[in-house]
Amino acid sequence: MLGRLGFAGRLMAIVLFALIALWAAGLGWLFLSESREEILRRVFPVPEQVSAIVQLIEGAQPAERPLILKAVSSARLQVTLAQERPEASAETMRRPLAERFLTLYLQSLQPRDVIVLRPRNGLPRLRDWHLGDNWRNISRSVRFAVSLRERGYVVFEATGAAGPRLLGLPPGFGVGLLGALIGIAAVIAIAREARPLRQLSQSLGQFSSDATVAHVKPAGAPEIRRLISAVNDMQTRISELVRGRTLLLGAVSHDLKTYITRLRLRVERLPEPEQRDKAAADLDEMTRLLEDALAVSRGGFAAIQRQPVDVAALLTEIVEDRRQGGAPIRAELGHMPLTILAEPTALRRLFINLIENALRFATRCTVRLLPDSGVVIAIDDDGPGIPAEARSAVFEPFFRLENSRSRSTGGSGLGLAIVKQIADAHGASLDLSQSPEGGLRVRIAFPQAG
Structure with a gap:
């Protein structure tokens, strides 16, 4: 039972158990003395x-x-x-x-x-009670x-x-009452001392989800104040490092895109159409790789500006676009709006990455709404799936089940990493399992907007 309690709850439980033992000893002494x-x-x-x-x-x-x-x-x-x-x-x-x-x-x-x-x-009535x-x-x-x-x-x-009596009360009862009052005071004091730790935990949870610094005012014992100050400084440094990395990648991406644009202009002058098309395809792949790398670096900041988004309408639009292009995909989303708080561009990228990943390795794909609390979307396919031992590793950047690193046999290894970061930024849970259609099922559970 103590394993489910927090720091304050554990200290309170210890105090309560000590009080119960004190009361039990007092009663035993009263009956045996x-x-x-x-x-x-x-x-x-x-x-x-x-x-x-x-x-x-x-x-x-x-x-x-x-x-x-x-x-x-x-x-x-x-x-x-x-x-x-x-x-x-x-x-x-x-x-x-x-x-x-x-x-x-x-x-x-x-x-x-x-x-x-x-x-x-019997006790007297309340109106008949006197001091x-x-x-x-x-x-x-x-x-x-x-x-x-x-x-x-x-x-x-x-x-x-x-x-013998003390202020009209038996000594045992007086000791028990005094112990109860001391215990209540101790519980209140413990809750007050543990409040900075609870605030620190909430701050760290917010920082891990979107890398936004939320400093906690140092309070409590000297050791706790030093801990809070150290964590505040650590959050500031990590946030600066992350933002510096993002700015660096953005600058590198901008400069490389400038050179890619120049190369694209030069490719257009190649005399052979076959070589010109191959070179243009390579440049397109380089552009997408740069965009994916930049998206991974910015993934933790995807949900800063949220707004109500109808997931059903968004998925229906994505599925219809793919179906008109000849993709074997269908949707089972019902007719009710599914509203969540999200950043629309990031959310669209999440679903596009998952759907295109399914279409790349399968002959058909189904996007459906699962009967569950909140908004739970499943993307099923009939492809080869992902082995159970590799389902957590596929969310790491540049990880690929196919080790040849060829772009013709797989992506850059950043698609699912981007999906994972966007899902975490929106407070959504993401897991992989066996699909009823024989391939892979990707299940995304969003908290529904109130």
């Missing part, structure tokens, strides 16, 4: 004491009884005399089981009427009465808690 008999013996008077008090009051003169009541009463035990039989009320109820239990232990006083009253269970109820409820315990041989009752009221 004292038995129920020890608690009852500390709170309530023993039967022999009750019997002695009753006998002492019965043997004393009426004038002496108030003095005896003062002598036997304490902070935990209040002894009074009542002329009427105590009865249950809306706040109290009788406990028959406790009455029978106490009667058995007062055998020397039999026969006596024993009445035990306890507060009713002082906690302290009042602490003193509200068991009240019982033993009848005298003459008229009247000796009323015993055992008050106080079953153990």
